[in-house]
Amino acid sequence: MLQANNFKQILVGVLLFPLLSGLLMLLGWPPNRMFLLLFVGLVPLFFSVDLLKNSGGKRAYLLFFIGQFIAHLLWVAVSMKWLASTSPQSYVTGIIIESTVLALALTPTMWFAKHWRKNARFFFFAAAWMSVEYLNQHWMFGTPYFALGSGFGMHPSWVQHYEFIGIEGGSLWVLGVNYLTYRAIVCFQQRSGWFKATSIAFVALVFPMLVSWFIYNAETSGEVKRVAVLHAFVKPNQQEFTDFPEHMTAQLFRNSLAALKTESELIVWPEVIVNNLGWLSNITQEKAFVSVYKALEKYPNTTVCTGGYGFSVAPRELHDDPYTSFDSTYNYYYLTHNIALSISYGERAPIRSKSVFVPFQERIPMLKEFPFMENLADMVGSNSKISYYPNGVEIHKTKSGWFYAPILCYESIFPLEMARKANDAELISISANEYWNTDLSGSEQYLYNNVLMAIQSRTPIAKSSNSGASGIIDKKGTILQKRVGRDTGILIQDVALKDRSTLYTSLAGSFYFIAILTFVLGAGFALFQFFKRFTSQ
Structure with a gap:
């Protein structure tokens, strides 16, 4: 030696x-x-x-x-x-x-x-x-x-x-x-x-x-369902779409018509593509929801899962919290949430809050204890003070009755969390926002990471991205279709849903x-x- x-x-x-x-x-x-x-x-x-x-x-x-x-x-x-x-x-x-x-x-x-x-x-x-x-x-x-x-x-x-x-x-x-x-x-x-x-x-x-x-x-088994993902290229946080979120949802709906006409049972839109979902306590009366809900009347068998920013009134004990915002015009404190919202005509509208945030982008760590941490945040289009909304539903259901886990962007690279989410889901939807990323090699890395999430739980994945990499991945990790960057459009695919749990999902975390x-x-x-x-x- x-x-x-x-x-x-x-x-x-x-x-x-x-x-x-x-x-x-x-x-x-x-x-x-x-x-x-x-x-x-x-x-x-x-x-x-x-x-x-x-x-x-x-x-x-x-x-x-x-x-x-x-x-x-x-x-x-x-x-x-x-x-x-x-x-x-x-x-x-x-x-x-x-x-x-x-x-x-x-x-x-x-x-x-x-x-x-x-x-x-x-x-x-x-x-x-x-x-x-x-x-x-x-x-x-x-x-x-x-x-x-x-x-x-x-x-x-x-x-x-x-x-x-x-x-x-x-x-x-x-x-x-x-x-x-x-x-x-x-x-x-x-x-x-x-x-x-x-x-x-x-x-x-x-x-x-x-x-x-x-x-x-080996041959693939499982009930086959038609799903679609929209690959968009839209500059987020535009003032027009903040004031009139129904303009954005109308645009997304038009771009999804091909999937609607082919009776796709689930259509996935990108994360925070709707930058003003309104008050979560009154979501079914807000402009963005109403516009999609009314449009789905012609397509009663389709569920749309979109991402967006929603808001809730901050309780008094959080008024001094650094993650709380204040509206000086109307004199109230509020929290901002990154939300997945599922909309089906004639059904309740479940929401799910993002729970894992991009450090220094969506949520600045330990901001209350160390205010100087805010100086380390150089945002790339996200809101750096996102909070978790506790009143959501983790697993959503399509109009036809099968279950999916609506995951929001960054969460999808966490293997343990993805394994747990897959336990009760037959498909995983991922809504992502990658508009800020000017180098698509990062988006490609991200999509290939999702491939392994599908394999470890034998759960297909439908990923919709704004500007990055969108794709539909089957249970074996094969990318059936994808679009990248400015190649916008709708991806429509028949996929076999998860039909069994894997050994790993029952043992997740054991090696660790x-x-x-x-x-x-x-x-x-x-x-x-x-x-x-x-x-x-």
């Missing part, structure tokens, strides 16, 4: 190996098609551990942290370059927080490399990585955009086994194959047991893919639970031993 006994080797361990890792992960990540690189992209980091563990006492921990930070920063910074041009402050803040948190969590790996058997470092490394993925789905500064298992949306035929393990299990799969590949290389260097080690790594990679290929080519338990115990033990040695010296 290489030993870090000079500056050159330290430089390789803290800079060259991490840069190589970041480059491999970048080339393997969508929209690039070299997905197999994800299975070797972390291998240089394991060699980095070997080089740095003997670099000199406690310095090894700092050097390892720097290396992990560099590797992850390169990967996420270039992958998300599409965000930099439109929201530079959010971009810089996001990639630094993401890379710092992961590097900190991985740093105790060095202790296990120094003091335990070789495999212990992998178990801790994997547990730390998985724990950060879980954290990024639950804290206000994180995003699960770079969960390792989310990298295969362009190749759904190879990841059909996600119905058993989900995206979180896919992350563990990627981590495991990377480490097995590392071990195979080490055995080859040592000329000992390399054939066995290589065979194990090969089987770990190929066997799940073969199972997936057979599943992908085991990882977190392992990480907490391992990190606690490593820190205890580290400080014990430090104080004894």
Whole structure:
């Protein structure tokens, strides 16, 4: 094994190996098609551990942290370059927080490399990585955009086994194959047991893919329904549509006529495309609702699901809340909500509030405790003070009686939440607003991420976007139709609804639970031993 006994080797361990890792992960990540690189992209980091563990006492921990930070920063910074041009402050803040948190969590790996058997470092490394993925789905500064298992949306035929393990299990799969590949290389260097080690790594990679290929080519079952999504290119927040939201809904309705005439049972419109749905307590009397409701009288079998901003009167205890707005003309306090509204003629109109907000765009984290956080928000067309509306309905129903989960944009990249939503739904609708994004590579990444959400729950997805990427995805993750950017129009497709729950949806979060338990115990033990040695010296 290489030993870090000079500056050159330290430089390789803290800079060259991490840069190589970041480059491999970048080339393997969508929209690039070299997905197999994800299975070797972390291998240089394991060699980095070997080089740095003997670099000199406690310095090894700092050097390892720097290396992990560099590797992850390169990967996420270039992958998300599409965000930099439109929201530079959010971009810089996001990639630094993401890379710092992961590097900190991985740093105790060095202790296990120094003091335990070789495999212990992998178990801790994997547990730390998985724990950060879980954290990024639950804290206000994180995003699960770079969960390792989310990298295969362009190749759904190879990841059909996600119905058993989900995206979180896919992350563990990627981590495991990377480490097995590392071990195979080490055995080859040592000329000992390399054939066995290589065979194990090969089987770990190929066997799940073969199972997936057979599943992908099996016949699809399920009741077939016709759904449609509208792909729009409309500048949001125009004053005309704020004052006269019925003008917007009339335009959307005209653009959806082809779907209405073919008796589509569900039509999905983009997120916040109607920027004034009015008061949620009186939604059925508001202009936007009334205009759509009356138009659907001619199409009584169709349900329209649209996104929009709705409002509620703020209770007195929230008058001083920084997320509360004040109307000086009429002297009242109110809250703004990002809403999915389903409209069917002759039926009640369920609404659902967005519950996961884009940090610094839709909701500024901890604004009440730290008012200076508002300076980090560089909005790209959203309202940075969106609040959750508690009186909504999570699962909506079409006029013909089947159920769907109306998801709003950013929520759809959260694997655990999407798995839970799919439990009671036969289809997932996604309403998205990507008008602000001038680089469509980000929209493509987003759509490919949704592919894996469909596979892990065997639930078809109908995604409507304003300007980004719209598509209809079947239960196997095949993108049946899509439109991107200025290619506006209506997509109409017959899709098979979900007809069974998957093993994964009943076990969602299990891999993360085991990882977190392992990480907490391992990190606690490593820190205890580290400080014990430090104080004894």
